[in-house]
Amino acid sequence: MEWFTAPELWTARTVFQRGLAVLYGVAFLSAALQFRALIGARGMLPVPDFLRRTTPLRSPSLFHWHYSDRLFAAVAWTGTGLAAALAAGAADAVPLAAAMALWLLLWGLYLSIVNVGQTWYAFGWESLLLETGFLAVFLGNDDVAPPLLVLLLLRWLLFRVEFGAGLIKIRGDACWRRLTCLEHHHETQPMPGPLSWFFHRLPRPLHRVEAAANHVVQLGVPFLLFTPQPVASIAAGLMIVTQLWLVLSGNFAWLNWLTIVLAASVLDLTALTGTPGGNPRPDTPLWYAALVLALTALVLVRSRRPVLNLLSRHQSMNRSYDPFHLVNTYGAFGTVGRVRxxxxxxxxxxxxxxxxxxxxxxxxxxxxxxxxxxxxxxxxxxxxxxxxxxxxxxxxxxxxxxxxxxxxxxxxxxxxxxxxxxxxxxxxxxxxxxxxxxxxxxxxxxxxxxxxxxxxxxxxxxxxxxxxxxxx
Structure with missing residues (x-):
């Protein structure tokens, strides 16, 4: 099944998995340290009150079975520990089925948190983490070569993140079309960083270059993700550079870092590692191949509404179309504030x-x-x-x-x-x-x-x- 695998992306898969596990850990740690005041039993928006207004079908979560602050803390800290273990390579030390179970458990625990988080968890990067995490379940470990179809699904997700953000800017605020939005954005963004003041004080011509480069990377470069190497790697590299620029200029939780991790899955690093085919491994198990094919079919079917949203003149910025956050639509800063x-x-x-x-x-x-x-x-x-x-x-x-x-x-x-x-x-x-x-x-x-x-x-x-x- 040579067509089924992409051994040249062996290292890229490892980088992606370890990076995703780190970001999972940050998300679970954030939940563990903040939940009591926000959504705890005595919080501002208590989970028990929310559970009485919803159903397991509308918001799948293990907390429908039972809720207590102690259980929520156990879930959050278990997720933190499991993410740390996966970041350290635990999935490669166990059989393939066990590795998939670990990634699935991580996804299920975080889904349980997001689906009771209410407005505190109504951010696009929550859905992005869950969608990415679900695809990671099927990416395999060192027992199998990286499955090409799952890697392509990760590129399809990265395409929607970048292209969706680019479209909503062009369709939204006129300042994006005039290349003037970044004269305001660094000052009015939700949470500036330590370098935001300096970015804001850049000369106006450089702000126009920033905006123009953003349009190129978000509206043109994403199509190159589906071209042969090394063009696809170059496209991913441009996205990584752009995202690092955003990391330096503001605080957007794990949105930029997760986009970087997704782009890393595209990079052909064989020239650096010197191991173009990875180590010899057994053939891909038939049961695993069947699961990957089923996942691919599921994502293609569920992509209909996100695609229609991309084509719509009334494009939604961030939206989930199912309670499991499997295939979502993304976008950012369709409008930019002029004052703060x-x-x-x-x-x-x-x-x-x-x-x-x-x-x-x-x-x-x-x-x-x-x-x-x-x-x-x-x-x-x-x-x-x-x-x-x-x-x-x-x-x-x-x-x-x-x-x-x-x-x-x-x-x-x-x-x-x-x-x-x-x-x-x-x-x-x-x-x-x-x-x-x-x-x-x-x-x-x-x-x-x-x-x-x-x-x-x-x-x-x-x-x-x-x-x-x-x-x-």
């Missing part, structure tokens, strides 16, 4: 707030707050509360379900919620009142940075939430 608004949450110990009340600001780990604080690098780790605060600043509608419970937990001094923050101004006792105000942020100019040491300038826009206390 941020919610600043403050508290006071005063019983009756007045004009002379002294308010103390809560600090977040990732999102802008203190103008003198340089944004930090967190990706691929995902700060879910910080991301949702960015959406809440765009419109209160994005925060209708969880912002009130968030403030209530600040007033109660909830330890799990406070662990999500970077700075708690009330370490000894919770505040009596909490309020939120909307500020407009912009990056400082070179002169402002030199004179004040502040990376941001901000001005008050309006009140977002008036002072409230427990019981209001």
């Amino acid at each position: 608004d941020e919610i600043v949450v403050e508290g006071t110990a005063d019983r009756t707030p007045g004009p002379d009340t002294r308010w103390h600001e809560y600090g977040f780990k990732g999102k802008p707050g203190d103008p003198h604080r340089l944004p930090r690098q967190f990706a691929p780790y995902h700060l879910r509360l910080d991301w949702l605060m960015w959406f809440a600043a765009l419109s209160p509608g994005y925060a209708r379900e969880w912002f009130g419970p968030f403030v209530e937990r600040l007033l109660a001094g909830d330890r799990d919620t406070l662990r999500l923050l970077g700075h708690n101004p009330f370490p000894d006792a919770p505040p009596v009142h909490v309020r939120a105000r909307l500020y407009r942020y912009r990056f400082s100019t070179w002169r402002e940075l030199r004179d004040t040491g502040a990376w941001w300038q901000r001005r008050l826009v309006r009140e977002y939430l008036p002072p409230v206390r427990l019981g209001d």
